[in-house]
Amino acid sequence: MPEALLMYAASTQDANLLYRTRFQVGDPVFYMEIGGRTLLLLNDLELNRGATEARVDEVLSLSAAEKELKDEGFTKHTIADVVARILEKRGVDRAIVPASFPIQMADMLRGKGVPLTYRKDPFFPERTVKTEEEIGHIRESIRHTEDAFARAWAAFQETEIRGNELWYRGAPLTAEAVKRIIDGHLYENDLLATHTIVACGEQGTDPHCRGTGPLRANESIIVDVFPRSMKTGYVADMTRTWVKGKASPELKKIDAAVKQAFDAAIRTIRPGIDSTEVHNAVKKTFDDLGFKTEKRDGKPVGFFHGTGHGIGLDVHEMPPMGARGAKLEPGMVITVEPGLYYPGVGAVRVEDDVVVTRDGCRNLCSYQKNLEIA
Amino acid sequence: MPEALLMYAASTQDANLLYRTRFQVGDPVFYMEIGGRTLLLLNDLELNRGATEARVDEVLSLSAAEKELKDEGFTKHTIADVVARILEKRGVDRAIVPASFPIQMADMLRGKGVPLTYRKDPFFPERTVKTEEEIGHIRESIRHTEDAFARAWAAFQETEIRGNELWYRGAPLTAEAVKRIIDGHLYENDLLATHTIVACGEQGTDPHCRGTGPLRANESIIVDVFPRSMKTGYVADMTRTWVKGKASPELKKIDAAVKQAFDAAIRTIRPGIDSTEVHNAVKKTFDDLGFKTEKRDGKPVGFFHGTGHGIGLDVHEMPPMGARGAKLEPGMVITVEPGLYYPGVGAVRVEDDVVVTRDGCRNLCSYQKNLEIA
Structure with a gap:
């Protein structure tokens, strides 16, 4: 089963996210890399800008993903549910995150059954x-x-x-x-x-x-x-x-x-x-x-x-x-x-x-x- | 037993650390709050500036803390050992960290037996x-x-x-x-x-x-x-x-x-x-x-x-x-x-x-x- 690279950061503060997406965003967003395919999960306000500016293969709509969960009967869900579901659907069974990945998201995702391990800096060794x-x-x-x-x-x-x-x-x-x-x-x-x-x-x-x-x-x-x-x-x-x-x-x-x-x-x-x-x-x-x-x-x-x-x-x-x-x-x-x-x-x-x-x-x-x- | 508030951040990127210390620092540092007492752990390069500029009760020298560990026979130690030892010495048996606390430090400290729980934003409700x-x-x-x-x-x-x-x-x-x-x-x-x-x-x-x-x-x-x-x-x-x-x-x-x-x-x-x-x-x-x-x-x-x-x-x-x-x-x-x-x-x-x-x-x-x- 594939593993995913997973980031949750604002590229204005996080060089790894900027390096990978070249997308300037001031609020934290989820980025995933699954089998070489790169994805950004964006809210409606950032969706258009992301689709035109971000160097990723796919831009996912957060609101569409949330709607899907609701339609399946999850009335109360968190962002961790959304991310866990996306990873599950794409056959991912563990994720590698940067050393700076925030503990709240880490604990929430682990709580949803997503095994996370961090990779020490540099997260993208090729950046060097x-x-x-x-x-x-x-x-x-x-x-x-x-x-x-x-x-x-x-x-x-x-x-x-x-x-x-x-x-x-x-x-x-x-x-x-x-x-x-x-x-x-x-x-x-x-x-x-x-x-x-x-x-x-x-x-x-x-x-x-x-x-x-x-x-x-x-x-x-x-x-x-x-x-x-x-x-x-x-x-x-x-x-x-x-x-x-x-x-x-x-x-x-x-x-x-x-x-x-x-x-x-x-x-x-x-x-x-x-x-x-x-x-x-x-x-x-x-x-x-x-x-x-x-x-x-x-x-x-x-x-x-x-x-x-x-x-x-x-x-x-x-x-x-x-x-x-x-x-x-x-x-x-x-x-x-x-x-x-x-x-x-x-x-x-x-x-x-x-x-x-x-x-x-x-x-x-x-x-x-x-x-x-x- | 008391619990500690613990942060690891650069105040140029983290408003909570700046709020509490009013100390501008561009690389991540450890901040602790134990029984109302506020502490910053700084390397030698930041020590003088911290002592004069930071609004904290105590500035701890990282190199002095490392030397102490070495003197006690810990030849190979990480920053997590240093922090865990400081907390232990001050009778702390658990720490509360911000939602943004980095997973690497979290996993390392937990591995040293320091129970960590995160507090959802706002970390300092009084900031509001x-x-x-x-x-x-x-x-x-x-x-x-x-x-x-x-x-x-x-x-x-x-x-x-x-x-x-x-x-x-x-x-x-x-x-x-x-x-x-x-x-x-x-x-x-x-x-x-x-x-x-x-x-x-x-x-x-x-x-x-x-x-x-x-x-x-x-x-x-x-x-x-x-x-x-x-x-x-x-x-x-x-x-x-x-x-x-x-x-x-x-x-x-x-x-x-x-x-x-x-x-x-x-x-x-x-x-x-x-x-x-x-x-x-x-x-x-x-x-x-x-x-x-x-x-x-x-x-x-x-x-x-x-x-x-x-x-x-x-x-x-x-x-x-x-x-x-x-x-x-x-x-x-x-x-x-x-x-x-x-x-x-x-x-x-x-x-x-x-x-x-x-x-x-x-x-x-x-x-x-x-x-x-x-």
């Missing part, structure tokens, strides 16, 4: 290897991100240094103002950047700090942007670190080390290896140069995050590239993002997106990586 | 009744939405009619252009509008059609905007229907009926009643005026969606206000959105957000509801 079309979508997101970096860079160029303050068009230049320049440009080009990081000085030494308030001269400013196309759903993920004015000798050494580690990662990436090897190449570069990773005053310093991760319809997807890794294959698109963080000195991270090729990798990004902005 | 602070956040989102409507209206005023075409600043006025005016204004004010509807003529007769392409003179144009504040998370949800030029007599009658139904809904809303009564008042208004709801050529026409729904951190939350209802209470914030849809004639929907008061309701919106734009 991108098609040419998908790489084109990612490149498009990268192109706009690079334009956004160029606009922010130009704003810094126009910025005046007064003591350690930065003044831009008559006001102190803030993290918020730089985010507005970047996110605004992306939004105008149909990309959504929601948690852009612009983190100056000490703020930047916490890699998850998004950054707020006035930016200062002669300190590191980490700018990390990961927008998602509102048209295609595909993301870019890039980071640059800038200093308006003069970087200290220590910060310049950190910057040089990060770029050396970046190059080591790029040289290491090739199909067949485990991505942890790339991470180890970055760690070794830092170790060899004497940049220690340790805890100081209870806070981690040095290089204490992964070297990268897959991108696609999600900002973080397979493969990971840190202490945990996965075998690299041609067509995987991954970030390369070494960084060093030293409170009291500053932080530097650079990040590009690369595609694994048959004999190495190709960097999809080309925006310059200069540290100092005059 | 808004505090003054929350109503303030919603009003703020409404204020910007009304400014966005005013900008779009002004663009229509500036628009020139050529035959049945609309021309704005040298180009045909499209649904996309109007969305750009509205969404752009909202984005500049830190509100995110993702699926704004601008649906002209026949497009508008499908309430879920988002609308595309050139807009035309003398036809109904439904504009439905539901942005979310990127600062507070609270939404507004408003709809206006406009005609650039002259509306047909039939469309004017539809418009008058929708506004009459809107007023009937407002008059009906008061605490203690079931919200279905409000929906029935709208249906009765349409019935009395002779506007039939039925299927024509397999497509629903007339009034075939709910009259409204709660709003807050989600665009759709409790209470519903349609065939299914709930008892209205002071402090609930609900949309009122009657509409009529007749292919061949057009569609009209108006929508405001109101708060239930002790003796009725107060409309939080004040933007004008004129149909025709000269």
Whole structure:
């Protein structure tokens, strides 16, 4: 007896559903895959749009399915009855669901006698290897991100240094103002950047700090942007670190080390290896140069995050590239993002997106990586 | 023995977690509530930010909890072991999770001997009744939405009619252009509008059609905007229907009926009643005026969606206000959105957000509801 793949999700929040159906829907819907045939179960309001927009073999009407159940005498039924009946009619005797499948639907369906097992991420392993079309979508997101970096860079160029303050068009230049320049440009080009990081000085030494308030001269400013196309759903993920004015000798050494580690990662990436090897190449570069990773005053310093991760319809997807890794294959698109963080000195991270090729990798990004902005 | 509330979610996608912690986090984290005490389990990267930003009693370090397990001899453990141990140590013998709790974590925790039951939405019933602070956040989102409507209206005023075409600043006025005016204004004010509807003529007769392409003179144009504040998370949800030029007599009658139904809904809303009564008042208004709801050529026409729904951190939350209802209470914030849809004639929907008061309701919106734009 066949088994079904079963999802219950809103594609605006769930990349797996968007990947499989290319149908944008904001409320959760049921998706089934039975013997290679793909189906969406939609309410009357979504039925027309689904029939024209969703890349599925069949769109089922929820109200028609409910009517059928009523006609058979089921006066009180739930959505689980409807789904269980559809699966039964098509000869399915068990279903595989994503790890994120909601417990309520799981318990209800199990209660109706549908055995469910979850599949660990990735639900669609084929998502990890991108098609040419998908790489084109990612490149498009990268192109706009690079334009956004160029606009922010130009704003810094126009910025005046007064003591350690930065003044831009008559006001102190803030993290918020730089985010507005970047996110605004992306939004105008149909990309959504929601948690852009612009983190100056000490703020930047916490890699998850998004950054707020006035930016200062002669300190590191980490700018990390990961927008998602509102048209295609595909993301870019890039980071640059800038200093308006003069970087200290220590910060310049950190910057040089990060770029050396970046190059080591790029040289290491090739199909067949485990991505942890790339991470180890970055760690070794830092170790060899004497940049220690340790805890100081209870806070981690040095290089204490992964070297990268897959991108696609999600900002973080397979493969990971840190202490945990996965075998690299041609067509995987991954970030390369070494960084060093030293409170009291500053932080530097650079990040590009690369595609694994048959004999190495190709960097999809080309925006310059200069540290100092005059 | 106490029971725990348990969530595993990213607050950027899960309003319950955001509601309880006010902590913006993009990757899933565990939240526990034990005997009134609230806890977040965070990895090292989020620990500092969580300690300063999250409104919880305690922030637990995931790495410290893992180290403890290792020290006790558990060399191979999963996140489920960590959570099960924390619950056990605090004397918890069962946990209640939201309906959306992921099956993987559910099955893993159950496998570790933690009995889980899900609570149907709303997970936090108190979310339904808004505090003054929350109503303030919603009003703020409404204020910007009304400014966005005013900008779009002004663009229509500036628009020139050529035959049945609309021309704005040298180009045909499209649904996309109007969305750009509205969404752009909202984005500049830190509100995110993702699926704004601008649906002209026949497009508008499908309430879920988002609308595309050139807009035309003398036809109904439904504009439905539901942005979310990127600062507070609270939404507004408003709809206006406009005609650039002259509306047909039939469309004017539809418009008058929708506004009459809107007023009937407002008059009906008061605490203690079931919200279905409000929906029935709208249906009765349409019935009395002779506007039939039925299927024509397999497509629903007339009034075939709910009259409204709660709003807050989600665009759709409790209470519903349609065939299914709930008892209205002071402090609930609900949309009122009657509409009529007749292919061949057009569609009209108006929508405001109101708060239930002790003796009725107060409309939080004040933007004008004129149909025709000269």
